[in-house]
Amino acid sequence: MQKPLADAWRRARTLGRRPMQVPGHKLRYLDGSRGWAHEFIGDFVRDDIPLQGGVDDNAYSHGYLTSAESLWAAATGADHSRFLVGGSTQGNITALATVGDQDTPIAIDRTSHRSTQAGLVLIGAKPVWIYPRLHPEFNIPIGVAPEALDGLEEKVNGFFATSPSYVGTLSDIRALAKVAQSYHEPLIIDQAWGAHLDFLDGQGAIQQGADFAVTSVHKALIGYTQTAVISMRDGIIPRSTLDRWVDLTSTTSPSGTLMASIDGARAAMAADGARRLADLIDAVATARRRLARVPGLAVLSDDTAGCAVDPTKLTLILPGTGADGVQVGDALWQMGHGPESADHDTLILTLSVADEPEWIVEFADLLADVVGAHRDEPRQASPISIWQVEPQVVLTPREAFLRERRRVPMREAIGEVSAEQFCPYPPGVPLLAPGELVTQESLDAIRAASTTCRIAYCSDPTLETILIVKQ
Ligand SMILES: Cc1ncc(COP(=O)(O)O)c(C=O)c1O
Known part of the structure; x- marks a missing residue:
């Protein structure tokens, strides 16, 4: 419980x-004090204290951060943890760079x-894509099977899987770790959505044998937006390699x-997390039972x-x-209860230890009513899904990202190599990425996704044109 x-x-x-x-605001607004331009900036920086020359001195001589990182590592079964303020985005980039090289x-x-x-653009490595199993009816990923790692024809520098998936399904990390160990290669788990699992009876990725885990503290726990942790176990890769890449990808002015x-x-999790998590899981189980009574509704x-499914997630x-x-x-959203994600077929609701259990049960009733109010003729799940993309990789992401590019109308791009990402957000999984062949299927999938959400990270938001690699 030390902090x-x-x-x-x-x-x-x-x-x-x-x-x-620094900081330029000179702590003049701390705790709501009224410095110059308070009405423009005061509320935003009232709690802002830099780590260096603020919480600690310029030399970090009290070691507050390293003590806190050690406590996190000890609490989650890791040998080392580093705090990040660039989200799991920074964590994933760092993890791939730590295990990878361009060869x-x-x-x-x-x-x-x-x-x-x-991460791949940074280090230049070629991805060997592996695919999770797909649910035959719901078209959602249901975990990366160990066979997906075991059947590779090429030597790889490591394995990277996401668990929990965005929809809340879990991979068998122990089984994945066994395969990775048999190759003496590290297993990285993107546990962005599973920070709470680290505090749930050995269910964290590192506790189950992963060598590296990246976790967002702002998603499933109660940290400030942008906060994340990358953790590792001693063994295949030295700690100094992780530190090198964390330092390369980090701001020099952390908050x-x-x-x-x-x-x-x-x-907070050390103090009372076990009880709070148990209550959360009970409440979600009650909510799932309530929603499963809605005719036609499938509850994950x-x-x-x-x-296995994350017991704190509601996916419908x-x-x-x-x-x-x-x-x-x-x-x-209009009612103030915006979901984590909604496409035509799937609704994902993120719940956390900050949600009161009574509210979760109450919300399940409200959700059942909202679904009831939108009831229509039953249909089949859409056959086009973000989770089904199987790209043809022509160039490495780095080659495609750095080469000369040109813009062409979307319909003329079939057969060319994409120089950019088309990424439905959420969930932030690219439908088409740099280095991948543009196909009729990829264009159809982008069009279909654009009817349900924002297509992010492409240079032409109208989706009329695309940047392709100049051949
Ligand atoms: C699976 C997964 N990994 C990583 C990230 C990036 O996390 P962050 O927003 O903390 O940078 C996300 C974001 O939604 C995610 O869904």
């Missing part, structure tokens, strides 16, 4: 310092978040406030998914109700 960094942040807040160094491919789950592509919130979140669970499959998930999502 060295969080305590140091609180002390720094009371010292009334007037720094002759040897890395095996990566193609349903991974777009940040994995940034003490964001970092202290990671320490506070861990201390260990029974319906065909694999709507085609049997005839309701359109986008409309249900809009209705929830």
Whole structure:
């Protein structure tokens, strides 16, 4: 329950310092004080204390951050942890760079978040894409099977899988770790959505044998937006390699406030997390039972998914109700209960230890009513899905990203190599990425996804044109 960094942040807040160094706002707005231009900036920086020359001194001589990182590692079964303020995005980039090099491919789950592509652009490695199993009816990923790692023809520098998946399904990490160990290669788990699992009876990725785990503290736990942790076990890769890449990808001016919130979140879990998680899981189970009574509605669970499912996630499959998930999502947003994600067929609701169990049960009633109000003729799930992309890789992401490019109308791009990412957000998994062949299927999938969500990270938001690699 110690919280060295969080305590140091609180002390720094009371010292009334007037720094002759950054931050430029000079702590003049701390705790709501009214400095110049308060009405423009005051609310936004009222809690902002830098780590360096703020929470700690310029030399970090008190070691508050390293103490807090050690406590996180000890609490989650890791040998080392580093706090990040660039989200799991930074964590994934760092993890891939730590295990990879430009000469040897890395095996990566193609349903991974777009940040994995940034890691590949950074180091120049070729991806060997692996694919999770797909649910035969719901068209969602149901975990990467160990066979997907075992059957590779090329030597790889490591394996990367996402668990929990965006929809909440879990891979068997122990089985994946066994395969990775048999090749003496590291297993990285993107556990962005599973920070709570680290505090749930050995269910964290590292506790189950992963060599590296990346986890967002702001998603499933209660840290400040942008906060994440990358953790590792000693063994295949030295800690110094991780540190080198964390340092390369990090800001030199980390926010003490964001970092202290990671320490506070861990201390809260140490204090009372087990009880709170148990209550959350009970409430979600009750909500799932309630929603399963809605005619035609499929509720993701260990029974319906065909694999283990994160017990804190509510994922609903709507085609049997005839309701359109986008409309249900809009209705929830209007009520102030915006869902994590909504496409025509699937509605994903993120719940956390900050949600009161009574509210979750109450919300299930409300959700059942909203789905009921949008009921229509039952239909089949859409055959085109973000989770089904199997690209043809022509160039490495780095080659395609750095080569000369030209813009062409979308319909003329078939047969060319994409120089950019088309990424439905959420979930942030690219439908088409740099280095991949543009096909009729990829264009159809982009069009279909654009009817339900924003297509991010492409240079022409109208989707009329595309940047291709100049051949
Ligand atoms: C599976 C997965 N990994 C990584 C990320 C990136 O996380 P962050 O937003 O903390 O950078 C996301 C974001 O949604 C994600 O879904």
